[in-house]
Amino acid sequence: MMATTVVRMAQPRDVATIVSIVNGYAADSVMLPITMERVALSLDDFVVATDARGRVRACGALKEYSPSLAEVASLAVARDAHGSGIGRGIVAALEELARVRGIGELFALTLTAGFFKAVGYVVTERVRYPEKIRRDCSSCARRFGCAEICVARMLRADTLECAA
């Protein structure tokens, strides 16, 4: 990641750029499309990366399913900014956000499992996440021919011990 890249929480002024970066990939069926309204309503879950001129070049979001489980969603880096560590930076920021919120497990459904493996995720079975299947997969047009791979990362190995 360039020294001038800043990763920060998303602001209302970032909504249109987030939507345009994500929907650029949705048009190629690489990602699920998002709307301005959905992003605005969940802005507290989005992080963005900006360049030296302050332009938003990438985004990502935490989609929470329970107090301990969230999905890495809407992860996208502008095409001309690929390969310089920005995607890694966005994932690291989402993991930090998850830790602050006490979330111990992250997963993603992705066509780019190689990227997720490079940043510390392991391939797993999507049946581990029935909440995701119910919320998105069951109604998805591609549910019978889905090529997405499920990846996951545990953020905390420590478990709470019960002092009985």
Ligand SMILES: CC(C)(COP(=O)(O)OP(=O)(O)OC[C@H]1O[C@@H](n2cnc3c(N)ncnc32)[C@H](O)[C@@H]1OP(=O)(O)O)[C@@H](O)C(=O)NCCC(=O)NCCS
């Ligand atoms: C996938 C994506 C987020 C990666 O972002 P990026 O900024 O180019 O990735 P980085 O430069 O941070 O790469 C981090 C590591 O992942 C690896 N990597 C990146 N893209 C990869 C890919 N498509 N396949 C395999 N490995 C990949 C890099 O080689 C690097 O590994 P290294 O540090 O060991 O050298 C970006 O290509 C993108 O926005 N793609 C289109 C949308 C998409 O597929 N989003 C994910 C949906 S869940």
